[in-house]
Amino acid sequence: MRLPCALSLLVLVATPARAGAAYPAIPEPMIFDMMRPLCAAKGELEINALAQTVSPFRPRSAEWAPELEYAYADGHAIEFELPFDGARLAALKIGLQSSLGVSGDGRTAHGIQYLGIHDRDARHYSSSLLYLLGHRYSSRWSSMTMLGVDRISLDGGSGRNALLFNHAAFYDANADTVLGAELNMAGGADRSLKVSPQIHRRLSAAINVQIAAGFEKQRHEALRPTAGLRLVRQF
Incomplete structure (x- = not known):
């Protein structure tokens, strides 16, 4: 599916966030990131960078990606990302996310997310589309579930329209610390499973650091x- 088709689908499905809706406060998963929370207000801006490695003793082999996220309207955000493989720019990535609403009791929110990735080596563009479901169980426990399709193609084909599933559970230990566990599953040719226990620590009103250590099976x-x-870093 080409970019214009995917963007058209996003526009058709996504509806404006309900004005004045009280969205639940739910942390963002660390590994499979969101483009600001579903409750993002117009004008919110964030820059962040994620670094991952399977060998702490070989930092040059790390995968890392700086990102810029901006909420252009209440409940709607865009993201630009530059994924690197070591010192090499591996891809160009764009993301769009829209909130679809919140339950009457304010404990459940849902939305939709589009990801477009241009692989610079393969010179190929791929699209993914996910449904987002967040729920606040109590003052301390919450979760975010993301279910969708990777490498969308109307023509099908090997490795196309593969399952994407991500689930993260969170526990608010205190006002500045969140403990979590994230599960990432991908189907298709790149079938993989990743489990990432993690801790989110707010250092100031604008700065947050997140650390994870887990395992993966490709x-x-x-x-x-x-x-x-x-x-x-939030602005």
């Missing part, structure tokens, strides 16, 4: 440990 490869770090 198709035809052995289970291996992983580590990650995300630095966030």
Whole structure:
């Protein structure tokens, strides 16, 4: 599916966030990031960078990506990302996210997310579309679930229209610390499973640091440990 088709689908499906709706406060997953929370207000701006590696002793092999996220309207955000593989710029990425509404009791929110990635080596553009469901169970417990399709193609084909599933559970330990566990699953040719226990620590009103250590299993490869770090600056 080409970019114009995917963007048209997003516009058709996404509806404006209900004015004055009280969205639940739910942390963003660290590994499979969102483009601001579903409750984002117009004008919110964030820059962040995620670094991940399967070998803490080989930092040059780390994958990392600086991102810029901006809420251009209440409940609607756009993201620009530059994924690097070591020192090499591997891809160009754009994302769009829209809130679809909140439950009457204000505990459940849902939305939709579009991701477009241009692989610079393969010179190929791919699209993904996900449904987002967030729920606040109590003052301390919450979760975010993301379910969708990767490498969308109306013509099908090997590795196309593969399942994407991400689920993160969070526990608010205190006002500045969130503990979480994130599960990432991908189907298709790049079938993989990743589990990432993580901690989010707010250092100030505008700065947040997130650290994860877990494991991943990719198709035809052995289970291996992983580590990650995300630095966030809000404006």
